[in-house]
Amino acid sequence: EAGVAQSPRYKIIEKRQSVAFWCNPISGHATLYWYQQILGQGPKLLIQFQNNGVVDDSQLPKDRFSAERLKGVDSTLKIQPAKLEDSAVYLCASSLEAYEQYFGPGTRLTVT
């Protein structure tokens, strides 16, 4: 089966610009996660969807970050405007059963 797809793989933007990331989960997976992984740290959950509803977004900086999951399948994560501290790898994951997550390759964002 195809894995979790993410695009783009790499993105470089200037601070105060906007950026969007796309994720296509494994077919049939109801739960979708977005994580932020800063260099040298473990992934931090930004938002978790169950189908197209938000389960947890307690660590999402809502003044600049937004996410949606269209029709319970694909998802986009947007940052507007970006700050230098947003430089990180953004990981998307999906799961069928609770708990066991399958990760995409990530999008490496550099904000200059």
Next chain:
Amino acid sequence: AQSVTQLGSHVSVSEGALVLLRCNYSSSVPPYLFWYVQYPNQGLQLLLKYTTGATLVKGINGFEAEFKKSETSFHLTKPSAHMSDAAEYFCAVIEGGFKTIFGAGTRLFVKA
């Protein structure tokens, strides 16, 4: 609040030697525990998980981990390291719900 502590941000072993990566967690209820591996420029891949039942769990690539409730530990071991094991390893916990908390990671180096 739940947390995960991985002792040692870097571990270096010789090829053929025992691999031991340490993970301790804090949880007020029996947790679900995971080890993930991340190779350079890739997403995370599940190595093994503990949910219920046998406390010694076996995973892929010859790794295993033992859940010790009295020590609140879930250390990862492999009897004989291989060069291909060089990667970053993350311990993660879910406590009684759905939110995954990751440790900061341990980078494993394998010397020839």
